[in-house]
Amino acid sequence: MKRLIVTGDDFGASRGINRGIVEAHEDGILTSTSLLVDRPASAEAAALGCEHSGLSVGLHLELDAVAPERAAAECERQLARFVELVGEAPSHVDSHHDVHRNARVLAHALALAEHARVPLRGHGGARHVGKFYGQWGGRTHPEQIGVDGLLRLLDAEVHEGATELSCHPGYVEPGFRSSYLAEREVELRTLCDARVRDGIRAREIQLIGFRDLPALAVQAAAPEGAA
DSSP: OEEEEEEEEEETSOHHHHHHHHHHHHHSSOOEEEEOSSSTTHHHHHHHHHHOTTSEEEEEEOOTTOOGGGHHHHHHHHHHHHHHHHSSOOSOEEEGGGGGGSHHHHHHHHHHHHHHTOOBTTBSSSEEEOOOOOEETTEEOGGGGSHHHHHHHHHHHOOSEEEEEEEOOOOOOTTOOOSOOHHHHHHHHHHTOHHHHHHHHHTTEEEOOGGGHHHHHHHHHSOTTOO
């Protein structure tokens, strides 16, 4: 069985991003999101996550400006803040700009995920695909994040087992600072396009969230023929 987790990064970055992620979950294919815990819209995002029980909410570590020797403490602080906001542990852990992939940070991120008993992006649970992104070389490439681009990506990257597709949907409000702006609204339209859901169904891909992974693991480990 091919299973797909669709994760919206940057939950909490702004009210417009929050609105877009919720819309992509309610009207589109988004099943999961990752929360920034130190932004002005983080509390609103946490409340929205709690209102949508089908949405897996993970921790989006923000470590860009953190010295490596402070990474462990900062990871712990952000996890504690997540629990304070959401009221429970995250469904998964990843990081802003994928900083957790840095060799000097990875060990701390892995330790945090192990402590929380949740998967870290790219390290267990689901294979990560980050190619649904509409900018490189300083230029916008809307064709990469349109309907046809996404369906081609699914054909190339989604195989047997669980795959996570990260994305960045949202509405861009005046004053929102990011190098990735107009592309967020293109992503949102694509994720909510009925042709994408129809394409996923035709490809016999099951949409799941990170919170579904433990039960699927138990199911996979059960002896054949067990009730």
